[in-house]
Amino acid sequence: MNEDLEEGIKSVTGFQEGSMPFRYLGVPIQTGRLSKKNYSALTEKMVAQIRGLGAKKLSYSGRVVLINSVLNTLHNYWAQLFIIPKSVIKRIEAICRNYLWDNSPDYHRVPLVAWDKVTMTKQEGGLGINKAEVWNIATVGKLVDWIYTKSDRLWIRWVHNVYLKDKDWHEYVPPNDATWVWKHICKVKEKLKDGFVDGSWVSHPMGYSIRRGYEWLKPVQAPQPWQSIVWNNWNTPKHSLISWLMLQGGMNTKEKLHKIGYYSDDRCILCDSMPKTIDHLFSSCVYSCKVKHILENWIGNNLPTISHLAASITNSV
Known part of the structure; x- marks a missing residue:
């Protein structure tokens, strides 16, 4: 249309002339394919949520809830509007992985458990976080x-x-x-x-x-027989996740950190008699045995050691 007609329409309607790309309902709108730069609004919003008030004070179990209820929700909204490139998907998964294990969107620590395991369902032995690419x-x-x-x-x-x-x-x-x-x-x-x-x-x-x-x-994995022991209404989420980490061998014990040069020795700091492995921490250490003995006297019954329980669960798998 000519310029006079355009100006007449704007004066009658009160509309203003804009240009593309522009933002609508929080997402960029343009005629062509979105570039990687356009998706920065998504990843920046995820990072802002992580750095928001209180996000850094959550436990592992709290971070899992935030990833599922907030970070993945942002990704799901964009995924229903655009076909997200693989490079952006990898960045989204990296933000979620880094936040889960390090309270930060940036990479600082080696993950305690592989991301492919984390994105399995709880019945299959994971944490039930959706795999962004799938x-x-x-x-x-x-x-x-x-x-x-x-x-x-x-x-x-x-x-x-x-x-x-x-x-x-x-x-x-x-x-x-x-x-x-x-x-x-x-x-x-x-x-x-x-x-x-x-x-x-x-x-x-x-x-x-x-x-x-x-x-x-998603590849189907066999249900783990221990999932009902770890994830049930009797356990608090924090204790359930600690138990899950133990069964995955993902706890940063002194013995594991010694192998990567973080400590000069692998001895238990409580008893200083044996390497501090998961089995020693929960079962063999004299302090663990004392705590177990006190609990047995309190409830009036013998308790299986953590090592025997973990062994029986692993053998049943």
């Missing part, structure tokens, strides 16, 4: 499902008229000159292909959802 694929899978079911949405109608043109979506292969976004959606379709039969998600009668797609994509 969750992002499952989120894009929602678009794949809409195309399968021909959802009554303007974008889906456009896809069927411009890209598919009555072609079979199940067997569709994108052309070489297709956009990056469309090629990525087609790659996700191939990963979820076995889950769709005749256009319907066969793994659940209620159809596809992001959570069901995530559980379908």
Whole structure:
């Protein structure tokens, strides 16, 4: 339109002329693919949450709750709007991992337990934190499902008229000159292909959802027989996580820190008689034995040692 008409519309409506990119509902809006720089708003917001008031005062169990309820929620919101690049996904996982083990978004300490183990469900021996990369694929899978079911949405109608043109979506292969976004959606379709039969998600009668797609994509591990002992209503979250760390061999005992040069020796600082291993700390140390004896007299019953309990659990696995 000419300049006079444009000025007339602005004067009548009170609108102001803007430019792209701009921010709407907390996310950048532009016509093309977002660059890595555009995603800095997401990672910076996650870092700001970590550095916020009280975030550094949480225990391990408290940090797990914050990661699931706050940090992953931020990622989930963006994942439903954009296809997040792998480099940004790795940065998101690094922020969550560093915060869990070091109270900081930056890398300072070696993780006590591998991230692949942490992102397993509690039944499988993990902490139940979502794996960001798999969750992002499952989120894009929602678009794949809409195309399968021909959802009554303007974008889906456009896809069927411009890209598919009555072609079979199940067997569709994108052309070489297709956009990056469309090629990525087609790659996700191939990963979820076995889950769709005749256009319907066969793994659940209620159809596809992001959570069901995530559980379908994630490698399934055998349930651990000790999970009900560690995670139950009788244990406080802090004690449950300490027990979980013990069973994963992730506690920073003096014996472990001596191997990486943090201490000059590995002797127990309480009894100074043996290396301070997990077994010694909870069972063999004379101070541990005294505490155990006091508890047995108090409850009027013998208690199994932590080492025997851990051994029986490990052997049952």
